[in-house]
Amino acid sequence: MIDYLYLGRVAYDEGLRLQAEIAALRLESRVDNILLLLEHPPVLTLGRNARRENVLASDELLAQRGVSLHEINRGGDVTYHGPGQLVGYPIFDLRSLQNAKGGRLGPVDFVRMMEEALIRVCGVYGVRAGRIAGLTGVWCSGAVSGDDAAQHSRKEKDRKIGAIGIHVSRGITSHGFAFNVTTDLRDFQLINPCGITDKPVTSLEREVPEGVKVPGLEEIALQAARQFGHVFGQQVLAVENLDALRALAAAKTQTRAEDTPLEVPAEVKRLHGDPEPPARA
Incomplete structure (x- = not known):
């Protein structure tokens, strides 16, 4: 089971706090696998393998642009999040899932299955996307047209539409993906995205065939949740909001407590040969 929530725009600090809260609930099996879908204000994040020189803007310029910077524990290098980008945080227990061969x-x-889900989202809107060997993420390829053709050389025809970086602790995943929908791609000039200098980024808005309208982030989030369900072979259910999710967790905790007997039932005692308690007067 995958429960998903679309949260709209969420400050990055709050996103980190929510991930920690839900990861703790998932570890205790108080919630099912959770897919958080949201959007962040402008922010740069530095993963465990990041090099500070891949942030091209000075601290002063970042401050002027209202872009915050965070060092975090996901894999990967530097990534940009901002308006028009769908961010997904799957809080999954890997032990609840199987690979194609039936193993853990x-x-x-x-990560490969996350890539597949985003590739399928692209396909829903007529955009061909795939993988590049040795490079994590989702890529569009083929000829570029119009103004883009003048900006990009032949070797730059692979364009990144989705970045992925995760953290796993005690089998529970956090962090996840960033999928450019209507993102202002000029903001990526602040960094070398994921440390890659010879391949540009792109967005769903830029890649869709002529005449195809790109919907809002909430509809893209719904498509992403559906594709996660298909790829992971799980039923997907929408949760209305965080309060509803917390109520589900509290109800499961209460149910577990009520299922625990306060004393050993008499029938079990008899099976173990324990004497019957004296009858009350």
């Missing part, structure tokens, strides 16, 4: 799903398999 590992982190690499998990």
Whole structure:
């Protein structure tokens, strides 16, 4: 089971706090696998393998542009989040999932399946996307047209539409993906995205065929949740809001407590040969 929530725009600090809260609930099996879908204000994040020189803007320029910077524990290098970008945080227990061979799903398999889900989202809107060997993420390829053709050389025809970086602790995943929908791609000039200098970024808005309208983030979030369900072979249910999710967790905790007997039932005592308690007067 995958429960998903679309949260709209969420400050990055709050996103980190929510991930920690829900990861703790998932570890205790108080919630099912959770897919948080949201959007962040402008922010740069530095993963465990990040090099500070891949942030091209000075601290002063970032401050002027209202862009915050965070060092975090996901894999990967530097990434940009901002308006018009769908961010997904799957808080999944890898032990609840299986790979194609029926074995336990590992982190690499998990990333590949996330890529597949985003590739399928692209396909819904007529955009051909895929993988590049040795580079994590989702890429569009083929000829570029119009103004783009003048800006990009032949070797730059692979364009990144989705970035992925995760963290796994005690089998529970956090962080996830950033999928450019109507993102202002000029903001990526602040960084070398994921440390890659020879391949540009793109967005769904830029890649869709002529005449195809790109819907709002909430509809894209719904498509992403559906594709996660297909790829992971799980039923997907929408949760209305965080309060509803917390209520589900509290109800499951209460149910577990009520299922625990306060004393050993008499029938079990008899099976173990324990003497019957004396009758009350």
